[in-house]
Amino acid sequence: MRLNNTSKYAIRILSYIANNNQQLHNAKELSETLDIPYKFLTKIMTELTKSNFIISTRGREGGYTLSRPTDEITIMDVLQNFNDIIYQKDCLLGIGKCDGSNKCGLHDQWVKPKKLIKKMFENTTLNDFKGSNFKI
Amino acid sequence: MRLNNTSKYAIRILSYIANNNQQLHNAKELSETLDIPYKFLTKIMTELTKSNFIISTRGREGGYTLSRPTDEITIMDVLQNFNDIIYQKDCLLGIGKCDGSNKCGLHDQWVKPKKLIKKMFENTTLNDFKGSNFKI
DNA sequence: TTTAAATACTACTAAAAGGTAGAATTAAAA
DNA sequence: TTTTAATTCTACCTTTTAGTAGTATTTAAA
Ligand code: SF4
Ligand code: SF4
Numbered sequence A, B: 001m002r003l004n005n006t007s008k009y010a011i012r013i014l015s016y017i018a019n020n021n022q023q024l025h026n027a028k029e030l031s032e033t034l035d036i037p038y039k040f041l042t043k044i045m046t047e048l049t050k051s052n053f054i055i056s057t058r059g060r061e062g063g064y065t066l067s068r069p070t071d072e073i074t075i076m077d078v079l080q081n082f083n084d085i086i087y088q089k090d091c092l093l094g095i096g097k098c099d100g101s102n103k104c105g106l107h108d109q110w111v112k113p114k115k116l117i118k119k120m121f122e123n124t125t126l127n128d129f130k131g132s133n134f135k136i
Numbered sequence C: 001t002t003t004a005a006a007t008a009c010t011a012c013t014a015a016a017a018g019g020t021a022g023a024a025t026t027a028a029a030a
Numbered sequence D: 001t002t003t004t005a006a007t008t009c010t011a012c013c014t015t016t017t018a019g020t021a022g023t024a025t026t027t028a029a030a
Helices: A005-019 A027-034 A039-052 A075-081 A109-125 B005-019 B027-035 B036-048 B077-081 B107-123
Strands: A056-059 A063-066 B055-057 B063-066
Touching: A005 A027, A005 A039, A005 A063, A005 A075, A027 A039, A027 A063, A039 A056, A039 A063, A075 A109, A109 B107, B005 B027, B005 B036, B005 B063, B005 B077, B027 B036, B027 B063, B036 B055, B036 B063, B077 B107
Parallel strands: none
Antiparallel strands: A056 A063, B055 B063
């Protein structure tokens, strides 16, 4: 019941850049301030660049910057990119074939939190991380 | 954002047995009705036996049965057993060092669904699966 | 024009989760 | 007492996720 590491890292990276949106950030800086292994970070950065969250500048004095305004990148966008989302139809037990007449003891209780989580991911953008300055 | 397969299977197995609590169930039957690979199922059954959810009878005419009343086994118990729980302190981004004065855009929104999920797992017992007869 | 400092690419290794194979053990039925 | 049908044990294989290594490419500064 958790996000995968790549998603977590990606959100932290993007949030940090959103919070310091004027400069260009290079991999060394990001790796050190966010405490993410350098090689793993560059791999994620390349994925974020390819999937158009980030614009990268190569060569000396290069680095990374956001590709669009902070309020146009939702957490859901990021999670989708790393196949780490919760669908409305998702069944906790991985069955999903039951209907109203025969459901397990979790079915109804799962509806509400699932909706809240979905809404949370859809309605939160990088803009909501601005000024937050949460640790690491 | 999902349970691991072993947990899911374990819950399905225990629920099924709870629903048919008079008989002894053997691995072949469980594997076939619940559509869980036989060898994987027996592995899980042995774990469930060792962790005292299940009492097994070995030898010919052997099988499995619940070790205690259906209302004394919560879903949380099962998840704990397979290291698949959500703790109240758990942070979505795996940081968890932030406090009230500096929190990210998800922190407050995560509180409510997390509580609901925890409550759901703690308050649901195998008894709540009785008579449900959900598919597979 | 060379060098330094950055990203990108290719390919691999490590750990965890998911799953399988085969033999050993147990105990009732034949 | 032998056979059969069940669980258990040990050891392995496969897939996915996480992470690392080394080299190639790019570009601006020196
Ligand atoms: S009833 Fe339970 S098992 Fe069936 S789809 Fe709903 S949550 Fe899943
Ligand atoms: S503020 Fe965000 S990152 Fe920090 S502990 Fe809360 S949820 Fe986790």
